[in-house]
Amino acid sequence: MSGQPTALEKILAFVDERVGLKHLQAKMLNEPVPGGSRWAYVFGSVLLFIFIMQAVTGILLMFYYVPSADHAYASTQYIIHEVDYGWFLLSYHFWGSSAMVVMVFAHMSQVFLWGAYKKPREMIWLVGLALFGIVMGFGFTGYLLPWDQRAYWATTVGVEIMDKTPIVGDFMARFLKGGPTPGQMTLSRFFVIHVMILPATLMGLAGLHIFLFRKAGPAGPFRGSVEELKAKTDYFFPRQIWKDMVAMGAVFFTICSLAFIEPVVLLEEATPDPGEYHPEPEWYFLFLFQLLRLKIFYGEFGQFLGAIAIPGAFMALLAALPFIDRSPERNIFKRPVALVGWILVMAGILMFTVSAIINREFLD
Amino acid sequence: MTEQPVNMPPVKLGLAVAWSALWTGIPFKIVVVLLLLAAGLHPWEPVGLAFLLLLSVPIDIWAVGLSARTVFLERLRVQPPEGLGMALWWKGMALNVLYFPLAYFIESQTKALSKAVTGHIMETELIKVWPVAERISIELTLWSSVATMMLITLVLGWLFLFGKIVARHAAGAQPSNASYQALVRQWDLMRVPSDQPLLLTAFAASGVLLVFLFWGFMPVTTPHPHEQYKKEEVKTPPTIKPTEVLQKSEKLLAQAEGAVQALEEQKAKEEAEQSKSKGKGKASAKDAAQVKVEPGKPAKPGPAKP
Numbered sequence: 307m308s309g310q311p312t313a314l315e316k317i318l319a320f321v322d323e324r325v326g327l328k329h330l331q332a333k334m335l336n337e338p339v340p341g342g343s344r345w346a347y348v349f350g351s352v353l354l355f356i357f358i359m360q361a362v363t364g365i366l367l368m369f370y371y372v373p374s375a376d377h378a379y380a381s382t383q384y385i386i387h388e389v390d391y392g393w394f395l396l397s398y399h400f401w402g403s404s405a406m407v408v409m410v411f412a413h414m415s416q417v418f419l420w421g422a423y424k425k426p427r428e429m430i431w432l433v434g435l436a437l438f439g440i441v442m443g444f445g446f447t448g449y450l451l452p453w454d455q456r457a458y459w460a461t462t463v464g465v466e467i468m469d470k471t472p473i474v475g476d477f478m479a480r481f482l483k484g485g486p487t488p489g490q491m492t493l494s495r496f497f498v499i500h501v502m503i504l505p506a507t508l509m510g511l512a513g514l515h516i517f518l519f520r521k522a523g524p525a526g527p528f529r530g531s532v533e534e535l536k537a538k539t540d541y542f543f544p545r546q547i548w549k550d551m552v553a554m555g556a557v558f559f560t561i562c563s564l565a566f567i568e569p570v571v572l573l574e575e576a577t578p579d580p581g582e583y584h585p586e587p588e589w590y591f592l593f594l595f596q597l598l599r600l601k602i603f604y605g606e607f608g609q610f611l612g613a614i615a616i617p618g619a620f621m622a623l624l625a626a627l628p629f630i631d632r633s634p635e636r637n638i639f640k641r642p643v644a645l646v647g648w649i650l651v652m653a654g655i656l657m658f659t660v661s662a663i664i665n666r667e668f669l670d
Numbered sequence: 671m672t673e674q675p676v677n678m679p680p681v682k683l684g685l686a687v688a689w690s691a692l693w694t695g696i697p698f699k700i701v702v703v704l705l706l707l708a709a710g711l712h713p714w715e716p717v718g719l720a721f722l723l724l725l726s727v728p729i730d731i732w733a734v735g736l737s738a739r740t741v742f743l744e745r746l747r748v749q750p751p752e753g754l755g756m757a758l759w760w761k762g763m764a765l766n767v768l769y770f771p772l773a774y775f776i777e778s779q780t781k782a783l784s785k786a787v788t789g790h791i792m793e794t795e796l797i798k799v800w801p802v803a804e805r806i807s808i809e810l811t812l813w814s815s816v817a818t819m820m821l822i823t824l825v826l827g828w829l830f831l832f833g834k835i836v837a838r839h840a841a842g843a844q845p846s847n848a849s850y851q852a853l854v855r856q857w858d859l860m861r862v863p864s865d866q867p868l869l870l871t872a873f874a875a876s877g878v879l880l881v882f883l884f885w886g887f888m889p890v891t892t893p894h895p896h897e898q899y900k901k902e903e904v905k906t907p908p909t910i911k912p913t914e915v916l917q918k919s920e921k922l923l924a925q926a927e928g929a930v931q932a933l934e935e936q937k938a939k940e941e942a943e944q945s946k947s948k949g950k951g952k953a954s955a956k957d958a959a960q961v962k963v964e965p966g967k968p969a970k971p972g973p974a975k976p
Contacts, residue, residue: 386899390890393889393894394888538854552697556697556700563703563707566708569894657807657810658807661807664810665803665806668802
């Protein structure tokens with residue numbers, strides 16, 4: 307063994323001298339994790355992984371997809387039936403979007419239950435809420451792109467709901483539709499929002515989210531003595547990274563399995579006549595859809611109340627949460643209002659989602 | 671946070687081991703499920719299920735052992751005994767064999783009963799006139815609340831019994847007087863393999879093998895084609911085999927060459943005969959005059975000349 311550096315070491319030293327690679331690596335990996343690594347902390351990394359995979363599969367799909375009303379359906383069918391492994395890519399992208407919504411819910415729940423939104427992490431929470439909105443926007447705009455009956459009518463219903471927003475609703479609905487009924491302009495606009503505006507916004511906000519997180523540092527567990535937390539405190543590398551990687555692998559294999567169990571199958575090509583088809587949004591909007599079927603939300607005012615006012619008030623409450631809940635107590639078992647509130651919201655979402663599925667039997 | 675075995679409730683102890691073990695085993699089981707699906711075997715059908723359950727045995731033994739050792743050292747501050755994973759696994763399985771059929775029966779009966787009672791309530795005139803959406807939500811909330819409560823009770827019952835099994839093992843274990851820091855280090859080192867390069871090599875090789883298996887099994891086109899999508903039948907032209915084409919051409923050329931040679935020989939013979947017959951010119955003319963041609967009948971060839 308000679309003491310001479312290898313070619314790779316020379317290249318790394320060259321780059322390090324100009325970029326500060328070692329300093330960057332130390333900054334990235336040597337972050338202390340109070341109380342040690344935990345499985346509960348994997349959701350943020352998993353979300354980033356899902357987003358990257360969505361970007362990769364989305365770019366591959368764009369090689370074949372044609373965003374025009376005449377060819378969107380045919381090109382999607384071509385991807386499913388003709389392109390090698392195209393069916394798998396599309397199905398992975400489809401289930402990846404659902405996984406992203408599930409992980410956002412899990413991540414937000416973990417932060418809420420751990421009390422990690424409290425001072426000094428209010429800004430992280432607010433940016434996280436904006437990211438939640440972006441993820442929902444991805445789901446809504448991506449749903450139209452295959453241009454089948456399901457896509458067309460879910461978008462029609464969604465835009466009609468948006469129309470009920472005071473002041474900006476009419477403008478937003480007209481802007482998104484680009485005409486009296488969904489058509490080429492709608493598809494073009496949804497496509498641009500889905501593949502350009504939302505990814506760029508998400509990347510910017512995710513960067514800000516991570517920066518703010520690194521600035522404030524991890525909140526750590528909500529219980530445990532100082533001695534125990536100190537004894538278990540660890541660096542981000544290798545244990546937390548290992549846990550993150552295992553979680554990413556588990557999520558990746560789950561999405562692949564779902565792509566096999568329930569691959570994407572299109573309905574008929576979109577037409578302005580719903581025929582036998584009963585319009586329905588994607589599963590993560592089903593609870594809201596079912597809520598709007600209740601008698602209390604009938605009529606113009608009722609629809610505004612159910613579709614805009616209540617969800618809007620709920621989001622405003624979430625945004626104001628760090629400023630309302632100023633108690634330093636983070637242990638969820640000592641915050642009964644927060645615990646009961648979280649259980650009720652989750653049970654309500656679950657109950658209305660299942661109700662919407664049962665409701666299908668009564669539509670014909 | 672640390673609790674002695676005698677002071678820790680069995681439900682909490684059972685949950686500490688079982689919950690971690692469940693999540694420790696899941697990533698490995700998902701890989702098995704994915705490979706089965708790629709190969710066209712569904713893990714909920716008999717063959718796939720048998721395969722999955724069989725492969726789950728070593729995974730579960732390892733996962734239960736790992737979780738239990740962590741809980742023993744970190745939470746209970748006792749030295750985990752040898753073969754803890756195997757012992758807890760088989761006792762847990764014995765418990766499952768007895769408990770799960772009973773729990774399934776109780777849960778299904780509770781669900782059926784609560785559904786029947788709820789159905790009866792929903793038939794009352796007061797509720798019958800309500801809109802469908804309201805009735806669905808109320809009916810679902812009523813019967814699922816009862817069924818969920820029963821399910822939670824049954825899960826707590828299982829955790830209590832499993833926690834008792836864990837507590838019995840913990841009671842017989844040697845208490846550790848080491849500091850918390852030393853226990854954490856011991857727990858940490860238990861997870862680090864003695865031969866790390868070997869583990870990494872095995873891990874990488876397994877990964878590569880799995881990727882090959884996955885791509886090998888996966889169908890190229892969709893296993894669920896759209897009923898109205900007609901695939902264009904591409905008629906491929908017959909494949910050209912250069913050696914065969916060359917052999918055929920060579921054969922053809924040889925035949926043509928033979929034919930040309932035969933014609934040349936025939937011509938040469940005819941010329942030779944013509945030059946011979948010049949000497950017998952008169953006699954030949956006389957013979958030709960003797961041949962009469964009848965109208966409408968082909969001319970008969972003359973007698974062959976040697």
